[in-house]
Amino acid sequence: GESVGLHLPTLSVQEGDNSIINCAYSNSASDYFIWYKQESGKGPQFIIDIRSNMDKRQGQRVTVLLNKTVKHLSLQIAATQPGDSAVYFCAEGYAGTASKLTFGTGTRLQVTL
């Protein structure tokens, strides 16, 4: 499949363990954040988003944590499964301006059996 980056940081996690993927964002004025998952040969797939008036949001098996003080975003995946293997991107932007999303470089998650 297509590679989305040859030098991505890689996180290796054993199946069943929890995964934590971190992202540092750059613009303190950003107030909207999104996580995407990109599998080989596919486009980015929306996972979860959060606005800056929240510090935590939960989805199905995923939790996003936002720390505005240190401009840090994390994605927690519970009970990681082989199907979670992918590249994960965070994106930052301004509420109401989806066209101005800035994507991070991505983290490759490898799930080992």
Added chain:
Amino acid sequence: DSGVTQTPKHLITATGQRVTLRCSPRSGDLSVYWYQQSLDQGLQFLIQYYNGEERAKGNILERFSAQQFPDLHSELNLSSLELGDSALYFCASSAGGGRSNSPLHFGNGTRLTVT
């Protein structure tokens, strides 16, 4: 499946040529966005259309242009192609006009190789 359809999946062409990439947004989505993904620069926003009108421009070269048609499908035209234009080109759509937090839903992209 995101509901966003892109064609073709792969495109190989020579330098100096012109190509057209096509995108059909999710049913009901009025906004279409084009992104370029290359190995060294990640996902870069090119341009957005909303209901047929250009809404926002990103790092789009003058050699590139896009349009959105009345049926809401969009085309990205790349001309005078250079080797450096080789990349994955993604289309995304959203329900809003970009002035909301409707998440973007991406197609599976067109891989362009310029030889």
